[in-house]
Amino acid sequence: xxxxxxxxxxxxxxxxxxxxxxxxxxxxxxxxxxxxxxxxxxxxxxxxxxxxxxxxxxxxxxxxxxxxxxxxxxxxxxxxxxxxxxxxxxxxxxxxxxxxxxxxxxxxxxxxxxxxxxxxxxxxxxxxxxxxxxxxxxxxxxxxxxxxxxxxxxxxxxxxxxxxxxxxxxxxxxxxxxxxxxxxxxxxxxxxxxxxxxxxxxxxxxxxxxxxxxxxxxxxxxxxxxxxxxxxxxxxxxxxxxxxxxxxxxxxxxxxxxxxxxxxxxxxxxxxxxxxxxxxxxxxxxxxxxxxxxxxxxxxxxxxxxxxxxxxxxxxxxxxxxxxxxxxxxxx
Numbered sequence: 001x002x003x004x005x006x007x008x009x010x011x012x013x014x015x016x017x018x019x020x021x022x023x024x025x026x027x028x029x030x031x032x033x034x035x036x037x038x039x040x041x042x043x044x045x046x047x048x049x050x051x052x053x054x055x056x057x058x059x060x061x062x063x064x065x066x067x068x069x070x071x072x073x074x075x076x077x078x079x080x081x082x083x084x085x086x087x088x089x090x091x092x093x094x095x096x097x098x099x100x101x102x103x104x105x106x107x108x109x110x111x112x113x114x115x116x117x118x119x120x121x122x123x124x125x126x127x128x129x130x131x132x133x134x135x136x137x138x139x140x141x142x143x144x145x146x147x148x149x150x151x152x153x154x155x156x157x158x159x160x161x162x163x164x165x166x167x168x169x170x171x172x173x174x175x176x177x178x179x180x181x182x183x184x185x186x187x188x189x190x191x192x193x194x195x196x197x198x199x200x201x202x203x204x205x206x207x208x209x210x211x212x213x214x215x216x217x218x219x220x221x222x223x224x225x226x227x228x229x230x231x232x233x234x235x236x237x238x239x240x241x242x243x244x245x246x247x248x249x250x251x252x253x254x255x256x257x258x259x260x261x262x263x264x265x266x267x268x269x270x271x272x273x274x275x276x277x278x279x280x281x282x283x284x285x286x287x288x289x290x291x292x293x294x295x296x297x298x299x300x301x302x303x304x305x306x307x308x309x310x311x312x313x314x315x316x317x318x319x320x321x322x323x324x325x326x327x328x329x330x331x332x
Contacts, residue, residue, distance in 0.1 A: 003032035003097060004080030004182070008070040009088050010039040013048055015226060016088040020053050029098045035059060035077055037070040066326055067175065068191035068200040075182075075190045083185055085201070087176040089226040096221035100179055103218040111184035111213025112205060114173030115221040116164050125225055126158040127177070128170035128217050131206060132249070134261040141269035170217045172205030177223045184213055194329035197238065199245040206253060236295045237322045240302055244317075244324065248331055251312045259308035270300045298322070
C-alpha cells in the first residue's frame with residue numbers, strides 16, 4: 001500500500017460525506033486506503049459511513065480521544081508507505097494524491113509534505129506557517145506582520161508575501177492536510193497525545209525537523225478546507241483549549257522560562273483584540289459581536305488568573321466555567 005489517508009471524525013456527518021466522496025469518486029493512480037478514526041460520534045456518522053462506504057476502514061474509539069490520539073489510532077492501523085492526515089471538512093481536488101506522492105518520492109530527504117489549501121471561496125489559505133516564538137507572537141499582537149515583507153525578523157505566522165505557488169521548505173503545515181512518511185511517524189511515535197486540540201501538528205513538525213528531516217511544500221496537490229465545522233459549536237471552550245496547548249507547546253520546546261513571556265504576550269493580544277472589537281461596538285452591535293466580546297472577556301480572565309508553571313506541573317487552572325476537553329496530561 002502506497003498511501004493511508006486518516007480522517008478523524010467527531011459528529012462530522014455534515015461534511016465528511018463530501019470529503020469521502022471527493023476521494024472515492026475520482027480515479028487515482030496511487031493505491032491507497034481510507035481510515036476514519038471516529039471519536040464517539042452520535043450524529044449518525046458511523047452507520048452512514050459503514051453503509052455508504054464499505055471500503056473505508058472504520059475505527060470506532062467510542063469516546064472523544066482528541067485529534068492527536070485519534071490520529072495515532074489510525075497511524076497504528078495504517079499500512080501505507082505514506083500517511084496523509086486529513087480533516088473531515090476538506091475536499092480533495094482531482095489528482096491531488098498522485099501529485100503529492102510523486103513529489104514526495106522525488107524528495108527522499110524530507111519527512112513531511114505540505115500542499116496548497118484553499119478556502120471555500122477559492123482564496124489561498126496559507127497552510128504553511130513558521131514555528132511560533134514569543135517574539136513572533138508579539139509581532140502578531142502588535143499587528144506588525146506587514147513589516148515581514150521587508151524584514152524577515154517580522155515574519156509572524158505565515159510567510160509574508162508568499163502566495164503558495166512555488167515549492168519551498170516550510171516549518172510546519174496545517175493539520176487539516178499534511179503528508180508524512182510512515183517510517184518517520186514510526187520513528188517519532190506519531191503525535192504527542194498530550195496535545196488534545198491544537199499544536200499537535202506544530203509539535204509533530206517540530207520533532208520532524210529535530211530528527212533531521214526536511215518539510216517541503218508543493219503547490220501541485222490542492223485541497224479545499226471548509227474550516228472549523230466541529231469547533232464552531234463551542235467557540236469559547238475550544239479557544240481556551242488552544243491556549244492550554246499553547247502553554248504546553250512552549251514548555252515542551254522552549255522550557256519553563258518561556259511560560260511567563262507566553263502569558264504576557266497572550267494577554268496583550270487579547271486586550272488589543274477586545275479593544276478593537278469594542279470600538280466596532282460603538283458603531284452598532286449584533287449578537288455575533290457581543291458573543292465575541294464575551295469570549296475575549298473569559299479568555300482574559302482565564303489568562304490573568306493562570307499560573308502557567310503550576311498549570312503545567314500540576315494541572316491547576318482557574319475555573320471560568322469551561323472545563324478542559326480532557327484530563328490534564330503530565331508534562332513534568
